[in-house]
Amino acid sequence: MKTKLIGIIICMLLIATTLVSAVNVNQKNITPTLFDADVPIWEVGDSWTYDINKTIRSDLNETMKYVLTGDIILSVKDDTGDYYILEGVGESISILGNIGKLNLRSSRIITVNIEMVVKKADLAISSYNFMFKGIVFIVLGPIILPFPIQLHEWRDSTFTPDQPVLPFPLFDGKNGTLISALIDEEWGLTMFWDLISIDTGDVSWHSTFNDYTCTATEVTIPSGTYDVYKVSDYAQGGGNHIDLYYNATVGNVVEIYFKMYNGDWHDWWLIQKLRLKSTTYTP
Numbered sequence: 001m002k003t004k005l006i007g008i009i010i011c012m013l014l015i016a017t018t019l020v021s022a023v024n025v026n027q028k029n030i031t032p033t034l035f036d037a038d039v040p041i042w043e044v045g046d047s048w049t050y051d052i053n054k055t056i057r058s059d060l061n062e063t064m065k066y067v068l069t070g071d072i073i074l075s076v077k078d079d080t081g082d083y084y085i086l087e088g089v090g091e092s093i094s095i096l097g098n099i100g101k102l103n104l105r106s107s108r109i110i111t112v113n114i115e116m117v118v119k120k121a122d123l124a125i126s127s128y129n130f131m132f133k134g135i136v137f138i139v140l141g142p143i144i145l146p147f148p149i150q151l152h153e154w155r156d157s158t159f160t161p162d163q164p165v166l167p168f169p170l171f172d173g174k175n176g177t178l179i180s181a182l183i184d185e186e187w188g189l190t191m192f193w194d195l196i197s198i199d200t201g202d203v204s205w206h207s208t209f210n211d212y213t214c215t216a217t218e219v220t221i222p223s224g225t226y227d228v229y230k231v232s233d234y235a236q237g238g239g240n241h242i243d244l245y246y247n248a249t250v251g252n253v254v255e256i257y258f259k260m261y262n263g264d265w266h267d268w269w270l271i272q273k274l275r276l277k278s279t280t281y282t283p
Contacts, residue, residue: 039121039168039169044078047076048074048279052068063100064098066096072091072114074114075088083118085118086116089111089112106135106137107137114131115128116129119162122162122166123164124161124162125165128156133150149191158184158185167212167231170214170229173215175211175213182205182206212231221254223275226249250276
């Protein structure tokens with residue numbers, strides 16, 4: 001289960017927005033080769049929206065697999081003290097997957113909630129809580145059977161000390177090693193209003209995403225073209241890999257790509273991509 005926990009570190013970077021106050025970001029932004037990028041200052045109401053495409057599988061035979069798409073929308077809830085509190089929800093979430101030979105398709109009754117505590121000084125993550133609930137239906141070919149299955153997944157994680165993910169200040173050519181935090185996590189996946197348990201547990205371990213490189217580059221996504229610092233984090237020992245594309249004008253990453261490997265399979269168990277759609281942040 002260790003590899004599952006690595007993905008939690010990166011989820012804190014899904015800092016997003018409410019759709020009502022979002023503004024389009026279809027423009028080119030600050031050239032990072034001219035300025036070092038320091039830690040941004042966020043305020044209550046600052047927000048970002050990302051589209052997400054996430055695939056998880058239980059084993060190489062894909063006994064259980066699901067693909068989640070939609071928008072992840074989070075915002076700054078509290079900026080008092082030394083930490084930000086971030087909250088978020090999913091919008092237009094869709095899930096396709098299978099449990100064994102049962103093919104599943106999500107209904108419109110899907111809820112995704114996230115809460116994170118992030119240190120102001122360096123955006124290191126202190127805690128992360130994730131919860132998913134929803135109704136899915138069994139699918140036979142083109143036929144959706146009228147048999148609902150309720151799923152509930154949650155993950156609660158704390159990091160000691162706080163786990164940095166972007167090595168501020170960012171500048172072209174920077175490289176080094178991030179600190180390794182002790183991660184305490186509890187998780188669960190149940191069906192039918194928690195009556196049937198699929199997977200539950202808890203574990204403590206030290207993070208392995210430590211070695212990083214930082215380069216100035218350009219990235220193009222549907223919302224625009226951005227000058228960015230690309231921070232690539234590598235797990236010591238190889239396998240897991242994360243690319244973070246940070247832009248100072250939006251005060252956050254504009255794209256995230258990461259792939260998590262299972263040491264027993266020597267292959268991936270999670271692949272996820274997020275791309276910025278809109279933001280209310282101003283520097």
